Amino acid sequence: MTDREKAQYEAKARVLKALAHPTRLWMVERLAEREHCVCELFEAVDADFSTVSKHLSVLRQAGIVDVEKRGKQMFYRLKVPCVLQFMGCIEAVLLDNAEVQCRAAGLTPVGDIALQARLNPGEIS
Amino acid sequence: MTDREKAQYEAKARVLKALAHPTRLWMVERLAEREHCVCELFEAVDADFSTVSKHLSVLRQAGIVDVEKRGKQMFYRLKVPCVLQFMGCIEAVLLDNAEVQCRAAGLTPVGDIALQARLNPGEIS
DNA sequence: CTTACATTTGGTTATTTAGCCAAATGAGCA
DNA sequence: TGCTCATTTGGCTAAATAACCAAATGTAAG
Known part of the structure; x- marks a missing residue:
C-alpha cells in the first residue's frame, strides 16, 4: 500500500x-x-x-x-445528506446480529424482539 | 430519549x-x-x-x-455487502472538504488535486 | 460600556483503543 | 505422540477519546 x-x-x-x-x-x-x-x-x-x-x-x-x-x-x-443512507445498512447489520444471537440461544426471532435481543442481551422475556 | x-x-x-x-x-x-x-x-x-x-x-x-x-x-x-455503499458517500465528503480547503487557500481545485489537498494539507505544489 | 447570553476553548481525569510481544490454542502431519 | 503451522489470547504501554468544570470569546441589548 x-x-x-x-x-x-x-x-x-x-x-x-x-x-x-x-x-x-x-x-x-x-x-x-x-x-x-x-x-x-x-x-x-x-x-x-x-x-x-x-x-x-x-x-x-x-x-x-x-x-x-x-x-x-x-x-x-x-x-452531506448521503450519510443518512448508512442508517438502513447499520440497522440491517444489527438485525442480522440479533438473529444470530437468537439462533444461538435457541429462540425464534420475530420482528422487534430480534433487535431488542441484540441491544439489550439478557433482557428478553 | x-x-x-x-x-x-x-x-x-x-x-x-x-x-x-x-x-x-x-x-x-x-x-x-x-x-x-x-x-x-x-x-x-x-x-x-x-x-x-x-x-x-x-x-x-x-x-x-x-x-x-x-x-x-x-x-x-x-x-454485509451494504457497507460498501458507505465508501462513495465518504469520498464525496472528502472531496467536498477538499474544495472548501482549496477555496479557503485561494486555489482552483481540479480533479485529483482536491483530494490531495484534503489528505496532505501543506503538500500542494 | 457594561451586562447577559450563546457558544467555544483549555485543563483535568477516567476510559477506551491500538499496537507489540510472548504465551496459549487447535488442526493436521510425521 | 510429538511437531509445526495458523491464529487467538493475555498482558502491557502509549496514545486517543469523552466527559466535566471553569474560564474565555463574541454578540446584542440595556
Whole structure:
C-alpha cells in the first residue's frame, strides 16, 4: 500500500469515526430534519453544554455538518445528506446480529424482539 | 430519549466504530472482493500478526464479517455487502472538504488535486 | 460600556483503543 | 505422540477519546 493510499484510508476512517458516537449519530439525524442551534440539541441530550459543542465541532471538522452564525446563536445543519443512507445498512447489520444471537440461544426471532435481543442481551422475556 | 432509543444509538455507533479504522476499512474492501485467510491480509498490512487478528475480531464482533475455519486456516468474508455503499458517500465528503480547503487557500481545485489537498494539507505544489 | 447570553476553548481525569510481544490454542502431519 | 503451522489470547504501554468544570470569546441589548 502506497503512502498515498494509506492517507486515503486514514481520511475515510476519520469521517467514519466522527459518526461513530451515539450522541453524534443522534445529532446527525436531528440535523437532517432541519437546522438546530446548539441550545436546542443541548436540551435533548443530557450532557454538559461544552460536551455538546465539542461533538458538533467533531462533526464540523469531519465535514459532515455546516454551521452558520446568526445573532448570538450558531445554527448547525447536515451538509452531506448521503450519510443518512448508512442508517438502513447499520440497522440491517444489527438485525442480522440479533438473529444470530437468537439462533444461538435457541429462540425464534420475530420482528422487534430480534433487535431488542441484540441491544439489550439478557433482557428478553 | 428513552433508554431503549439510547441503546439503539449505542449499538449503531458500535458498528460504525468497527469500521472507523484505516486498516479495518481496507480489510473490508479486500473481503468484499473475495474471502481471505488472516495470513493473506497480514502480508499486505505491515502490522503484527496479532494486530491483524484483533482487527478482524472487531469486525466479526460487530457482525460485519464472517469467519469459517477450514483446515488450519480461518477464512474471513464480508457478511454485509451494504457497507460498501458507505465508501462513495465518504469520498464525496472528502472531496467536498477538499474544495472548501482549496477555496479557503485561494486555489482552483481540479480533479485529483482536491483530494490531495484534503489528505496532505501543506503538500500542494 | 457594561451586562447577559450563546457558544467555544483549555485543563483535568477516567476510559477506551491500538499496537507489540510472548504465551496459549487447535488442526493436521510425521 | 510429538511437531509445526495458523491464529487467538493475555498482558502491557502509549496514545486517543469523552466527559466535566471553569474560564474565555463574541454578540446584542440595556
